[in-house]
Amino acid sequence: MTSAAAPATAAEALERVDALRDTLLAGGEAADRMASFPHKGIDALKESRLLCAAIPAEYGGAGLAAPGLAELAMRIGRCCGSTGMIWAMHQLQLACLVPSAATRPVLADYLRRAAAEQHLVASVTSEVGIGGNLRMSRAALVQAGEDHLLEKHATTVSYGEQADSLLVTARRDDQAAADDQVLVLVLAEQARLRRTGPWNTLGMRGTCSSPQHLQAVVPRGQVLAEPFSAIAARVMVPLSHILWAAVWTGIATDAFRRAVAFSQAKAKTGRRGSTFVPDSRLGRMHAVLTMLRAEVRGLAVEFADSRAAGGPPRDLTVPANALKVSASEESVRVAALALEVCGMAGYSEEGDFSVARHLRDLYSGRIMIANDKLNAVNTELLLTGEDFLD
Template identity: 80%
Template sequence: MTNAAAPATAAEALARIGALREALSGSGDAADRAAEFPHQGIDALKNAGLLSAAAPAAYGGAGLTAAELTELAMRIGGHCGSTGMIWVMHQIQLVCLAMGAESRPVIADYLRTAATEQHLIASVTSEAGIGGNLRTSRAALVQVGEDHLLEKHATTVSYGEQADSLLVTARRDQQAASDEQVLVLVLAKQARLRRTGPWNTLGMRGTCSAPQHLQAVVPSGQVLAEPFSVIAANIMVPLSHLLWAAVWAGIATDAFRRAVRFSQAKAARAGGTFAPDPRLGRMHATLTMLRSEVRGFAADFARNAQADAFPRDLTMQSNALKLSASEETVRVAAQALEVCGMAGYSEEGGFSIARHLRDLYSGRVMISNDKINAVNTELLLNGEDLLDRA
């Protein structure tokens, strides 16, 4: 099938996702059972031209804003958590590439190719021995003639084996400090990946985030000019927390809707003796506040990106959103499970909440909440009290 052109508007993108409901939902069930990549769902998004949603229009993408990407992420996440997470992680890589495209013709050319051919781009920021700190690397670029040799032992590489390219963090050279990092574009044909461990997890099983040993030789033009510290602070971290939160909100919203449908079916059977379950109201209130929080930060991020201004408090805001979303969505799904009872506890059927709850628990360990709280605490102790900032 020929890939469609990128959607011209966010409304068109949402309409395309609506048409893919069955493919996305069905792909999620199959991927979850076998911990396999959701080919059906990702192929459907690719054929609909939706993998290039975040790529700027100048490079052939839809050029959607963070706020618009957020709405798409919630919608996709409501159909399949793994597919939604893969889609948002890919979009984050597109935005990172776009940040470096103006100063690197090779990056600009690849961004056009990725948009036209609907390439899937993975991220390799994890590494053995760094304790989950993406702002630190042990791996370093090694100059070999005109090219660079890169070798990295990554603890998790989501959908790396299915990706067309990877964005990899490493020290600028062998003499660089651990936090003097760059971001390197590695094409799949340049990479040698070797899986070094299993992928058999509680949830988000379709992301296929097994540990990998990476070896690659790349030309210097594929090293982004901007320091990774700038890319991480301004783009990767806040956008990751925003779009992850959107996917989690989408999953929790679907769990809530299943609980509502279960209660409606129960009421129809009971006739006039049915007592409404107040947990539905509590879930709705929680989701209303959370979705508002997600959309509020999305609007803030989009405004900052348009003005090319990234205030220091962006880190704390995005961290707070990640913490809130990863915890509140689990509570919503747990309440939905209690409302649906055994029908929710089942792995099958239209009222099952099992995959929702398992997928949502991943949020607490996708960058540990304890580590994020520690970062925010350190910022607060250094005078970053932002609650009453005008």
Template identity: 40%
Template sequence: MNAAAQEVEASQLAELDRSAGARSETELLEAARRVAAIAANHASAVDKEARFPAEAVAAMRDERLFSAMVPVIHGGDGLSLSGVARLCETLAQGCASAAMIYAMHQSQVICIVDHGANVQWQRDFLTRMVSEQWLLASATSEETIGGNMRTSACAVDLVDGAFTIEKLAPTISYGKYADCILVTARRHPDAPPSDQVLIVAPRETCTLEQRGTWDTLGMRGTCSEGHRLVASGTAEQILPVPFSKIADESMLPVSHTLWSSVWIGIASDAVNRAHQFFRNQARGKPGALPPSASRLAQAVTLIRMMQARLRESLAAVEASQRQRVIRQASHADDIDAPLTASIGLASDLNMLKLSISQSAVHVVQETLMICGMAGYKNDTPFSVGRHLRDLHSAPLMISNDRIELNTANLLLAQRAATGDL
């Protein structure tokens, strides 16, 4: 075993020694089921009123789910990305908006865990976030550049170790309910739009002025209004690596996988409703299958394929994370990372997002055909209208058109497009 591997193993053993208070994935899944039950009781009201799922979020805080993915060294449970994906899938079967809020929160947590742990302010922040179960949000969009998170118009004004920033964001999901917002900006006023940093801005260091409303087709509980955000603080609140690296290594891999788990959870709940409707029909006419039998079989098959596809991507992301830890332990430069592997993972995650966001909509459309008017109406146990409306947001969260163009560019750099079994 080389020195780098020994250092990694020693770190893992030390973490195990500190993990007596950390919960297992089984315990966390049980907690997520309890939260999902509470979320389900309020999901219709959240949807009708386009209000924040306060009851579900309070339950997440009570169950200490916000720190599930924080390493045990910082007081969290150290749950793997695959484990968090299963939590998201479970929560989504109760309330899509609550589950998406949880997934977006975790995509911000991982940015600090992966790229801020060497800074004392960031370590102290993680400790406080775990202790107080803070909810983290993200401000990456901007009025002058739209949804292109890889460019910023606003810039950090840093003087004598203190910064100020002002950003006009067309959407900040659940921003006014978050305890902290992670904000992208240009590194300094003379920096080009792509030279970005990520700032950790607790709510006591920033102000929000709401600009616009959130009256939408679906995902109404995410409360993603636009805001004028003004933040100030110390230089240590700025993560020390470029945002491009944070996005490639942490934010996007976690976002695409956890969003996909939410979409699968929504579709799974719709299929479970359709399955129960089908069983009720079959009991009414013993010996004869209802005419929707083939649709149900196809919907279940597609859900299983989506789950298998997500598991494959989760395994790839976790393998990449392990390799990054080994490189960091051996003090290897980023240039030592295999370029073909990183390009392959990026294109795979893009294709994951495309396939799951489209397939989930198709699955729920099939369940609507199975349940018929009972699925079309909003006041039956078999209603899937909310599921369908929520899932129509999936192709829009980082536009599928933009992702397809990015994927095509990545495929130009790859020798083979399809890979092997």
């Protein structure tokens, strides 16, 4: 399927994802098996012009806000967790770029190019020696004439080797404090990546998030003017947790679907005259999924409304952290119940009722920014701030 223009609405984008379901499913299975990038699925999303979902229409994108992005992330996640997570992380990078494009012509031109050519944008925020702290950097920009030199040892760079560009955090200069960070757009042709470790993990194997050593030379115009601290609080933290949670909810939804299908097949093949007893675990799974979907959609709307209102956006750190913790834990419980319902058919790596990959992929959620760290942050904010339950 090839589309000449970006989808005009979230509903149209969902229709395009549905048309790609078989391709996404098959590509996800192959990527998981080989711990390889899901080329078929991502290429299909490119051909359907779904990589520019978060780019505003004025730059040639679909201009979808957080609620539409969350629905798409859930739908793609139902087909393949790795593909869904790649798509979600990519949209997050685009959303971080968009506000700066208004004052940086270089960034505006890049968004137009990214929409036209369906670029894939990766993130380089991790780093050796900072303990997983997003808001700290050892790497720094070093001025060299009209350009900047940048070198960074990253612990994980999801799909970095397949990306057309990278958004990299670094100290403003080599004299800046560790938390005085900027965000830098690095085009693939401006960078040299060297893999420094393997990627052979329990789940999310298709994200290809190996450690990388990055060296790059970038023009000044590709350094975002706004401090990274503001970008992180305003966009990166809340939207990442919304979209990650949406992907996990989508994966869990497909596990639930398989458990329902298994129960229906079991009822049809039961012995003549026997009474089929519905499995109450299906009801428990449905209740959890209903809650998760409502939480994702609710925070997505709140985020979009805050962005559209103008002025200082509301601080969504606490509810975003809470959503991430809840979704990463509850989605696993849904998949675990699906495994119990399906039994050996669910435990198998193959077949229509397998939920093995679902479980493996979902366990990644607890360590994508450790839940204990997020709970500690929320505890501190709640003890020193307002009552966030009002």
